[in-house]
Amino acid sequence: MLKTFKKGGVHPDERKISAGKSIEILPLPKRVAVPTTQHIGAPAKPLVKKGDIVKTGQLIAASGGFVSANIHSPVSGKVFKTDEVVDASGYRKPAIIIDTEGDEWDESIDRSDKLVKEIALSGEEIIKKTGEMGIVGMGGATFPTHVKLSPPPGKKCEILLINGVECEPYLTSDHRIMLEKSEELMVGIRILMKALKVNRAVIGIENNKPDAIGKLTNLAAKEDGIEVQPLKVKYPQGGEKQLIDAITGRQVPSGKLPIEVGAVVHNVGTTFAVYEAIQKNKPLIERVVTVTGPGITQPSNFLVRIGTPVGQLIEAAGGLPDNMGKVIGGGPMMGKALVNLDVPVTKGSSGILVLPHEEAHRAPVENCIRCSKCISACPMGLEPYLLMIEAEKELWDRAENDNIMDCIECGSCSFTCPAHRPLLDYIRLGKGKVGQIIRNRN
């Protein structure tokens, strides 16, 4: 019996149609829009102004606090302006817009493919440099990595978990990184282990990626303290709390961080970025993005500079199909529907999914038939049907007592509901309100 998390979960069609496609380098965009909020926390403060000439990898916006991240220029060229652009969230965000001219990199960056195994920096230096290089969680949450590498006083990390689950249907960017950057990944894991002062790391990979499991298991056999844990395919196993439960059997208590149970989780994409940052001096200026969907003629995995408009990625994958209905930034379960094709790729963009018209609309909502399937599906042990009623009726105190803030917004409830009720929509609304009430109380 393969390991998996204990509570709830669903199994959507996997549809990993781009899994066999090697990572391709996308041609440089003519213009990039680099938002200053590509991470959780304070926005970065722009350091450049209109007309400035920047090099690829140059710092263009400085971290706005401890929980924030540096932002570097993904291209070389001239700053066109600082303006607001609509990002994946649908809101306008301040961004630095740069017109590309050539591709002149900052001299300090090692652009060679040579594998550097020796880790020269100390643990503290690694954490500092991770922050300088603007590394954030690349699985989608975009939490600044240096913060996760600095456990609060009194807490000790016992185990490092590397998230290679990629439980979202369609997405394959992490899968390709595991296959094509395996050796770099191992060094990246060593770096994270050194920073966290742990001697054990486990890579969790779902069983639908046997090639990645095989390759990394062989490599891990040569490493001390690194192992690969194949996992049963179940969504949302890539959720931090679910992954910790699946691998260690420990459950992070409500409202607490993974460090509470001695675990720290990093995504494989992040781990690779950490390798490049520490060993190659390369800031986070590009990432692997899957472009996929039933109507996409050439589903692909692209290495893309941050700030590239998603329209250019879709063009490179064969263009928009005629019956196009929805363009999603991320996977079908947790991704965000994009409002236009000028939305830039950011540090957290793992994929672009194009859904045809017939899959883009929801079925009509019916009465709740109290089948309790949402309760069976909820990985957090919540009652989605009840939280929806409480949010509808604005019963915020009851929603708080029913642990609405524990919801990880995985969407398993709405995915399961036979009456097609918009459970997560209302729970999200409730979380916003209850969160506000809690903040005002403190």
Added chain:
Amino acid sequence: MNQKLVISPSPHVHGGDSVPKNMYGVIIALLPALVASLWFFGIGALIITLTSIAACVFFEWLIQKYLLKTTPSVSDGSAAVTGLLLAFNLPTNIPLGLIIIGAAVAIGIGKLSFGGLGNNPFNPALVGRVFLLISFPVQMTSWPVPITSRLHYIDAETAATPLSVIKEGVSAGQTIPELMSEIPSYINMFIGNIGGSAGEMAGIALILGGIYLLWKKIITWHIPVSVIGSVIIFTGILHLIDPSTYADPLFHVLAGGVLLGAFFMATDYVTSPMSRQGMLLYGVGIGVITVLIRVFGSYPEGVSFAILIMNAFTPLIDRYMKPKRFGEKVKTVRAQTSK
């Protein structure tokens, strides 16, 4: 780029489950019992089943279209399920008029007066059945003899059910071992060759249907297991105390409506609790009340009443029996160790 993009919050895909899928799943699961019913009760079973389904669907359509002025939702299959279950709870020689009254009560009062599917506190089929039982006790408790009454409807030859044989015998002073010779063998009870309501007699067919429901994940094991388990345990204890007054557990499971109730009536989504622990408590409540009515009450059979009584507790159970939250156990362990 002049195509419009569709915007909606996540998730952007759906698992494909639907209300009709669940309802038609229940109907498929009831087919073995229907076949058994047609085999043993023949034309009477056919007439009452068709009448009951047609009447329930008709009343749902009529009330929704002309009284409530909403779009009729009969295609979701829930009215047909109510009709089928109502028929299964009636004797096969019941006059047509009573079925139609039962259907009107089940759908009109039991279901639509509360706001339709999803809002009714009590199982509609049981509301219809109990209404008929209390209003027309004579017609509702005359049970055609299986096989010999295949070609008869109203005029079918009738006999007492095993439960009423035991009930009347014990109160007349006879002992269980004496009465056992007057009731059909357990094998006949298991295959449904006994008198009783149309669809409740064939244990094997009901269990098959129940397995189908579990396999299709339409229901979970919690309610059927806790209902049947508590009936077995409670009657087992009574039987051990005094075997001459109390029948054995197998008799209680095979006779009457325990299997139909446990798999098909108590598991009704709308009227049963939502959490797993709640379902277990609810199931035990049904089992215990059923046995209390059968053994100590004045009715020979109590499954319908037991389910309706526990239906009334469902909101309370939902309020206090919450699912176990993620991380809950860890929290308590930590709290204990930190002391």
